[in-house]
Amino acid sequence: MKKILQSLTIFSLSAATLYQANAHWTSKRPDGHAPIGVMADHKHAKGEWMLSYRHMSMEMDGISIAPGYTMRPTEMSMDMNMFGAMYAQSDQLTWMLMANHLDNEMKMTNGMMNSQMQSKGLGDLSIAGLFDINSWDEEALIGTIGLSIPTGSVDEKKAGSTQRQPYAMQLGSGTLDIRPGITYLGQNEEYSWGAQIAAVIRTGTNDNNYSLGDRWNATAWIARKLSNNLSASIRLTGERIGSIDGSDSNIGMLMMSPSNNTANSGGDIISGSGGINYLFKNGHRLALEYQIPLDQDLDGIQMERDNTVTLGWQYAW
C-alpha cells in the first residue's frame, strides 16, 4: 500500500511538473516570437528589455507601359534598417520604440534616356504600448496602441533641382499617425500560431498639402518548433493601402510620370511568406523571412510589389 501511495505521489508530481512546463504561453522558444516580418507581436515579463535590428529589403517591378506619361519608373528598391527597443513596465504593459533608416532608389526612362533618383535618411519614429487583453493557458490576446511621429522627411528633392521626388520616394508620412493593433497568439508543444490586425491611421495633412492613405494589414501564421533552437513558419498577409489625399504641387507635372500622380496610389496586396527563427542558448535570436506577393490589385498605373526579404536580430534580457 505504501509503495502504491509513493508511486502515485511521484506520478502526480511529475504530471504536475509536465503540465506546468506547457501550461502557459511562453516567448522562450524559437517560435515564441512571430515571423520576423511581424512587428509588435509579443510582450515581455516585468523588467525585461529587448533590443532588435531588422534589415528589410523590398523590390518593386517597373512599369512597362504608361500611356500618356512622358516617363515611367523601370525599377525601385527600398532598403530599411529598423532599430527597436522594448521594455516591460509590468507583466501587463510593454513599451516599444522603433526608429528606421531608409534608402530608396528609383530608375526611370523616357524611352530614350534613363535616369535615377535616390533618397535616404531617417524615417518616422514610432512609440507604442502593448497590453494584455486576455490570456488563457496556451493562448494570449494583446492590444497595441502606437503613435508614429513624423521625423522622416517629405522634402526629398531631385538631384540638382528644387523639385521634390515622387511620393513613394519620400522618407516619412509628414503626419502624426495612430497605429492600433490586436494580436492573437497560441501555442502547443510542437506548434505555435498567431494572427494580427494592425492599422496606420493618418491624422491631418502634412506641410506639403497631402496625407498618405491609411494602411490596414491582416496577417496569420503557423510555425513549427523543429528543435529547442529552430522553428519554421508560413504566413499569409492581406494589405489594404488607401490612396493619397491632396497633392504636393512641387512634385512635378502629373503627366511627367505615373509616380507624380496621386490617382496612381492605393490598392490591395495579398502575399505569402516563409521564415525561420533561431534562438541561441544565450538568448540571442536570428530570423529570416521571405515574402512574395500572390495577388495585387493596385489603383491606376503603379509599380507592382516584388519580393521582400527581412533579416532580424533580437536580444532580450
Ligand SMILES: [Cu+2]
Ligand atoms: Cu520583444
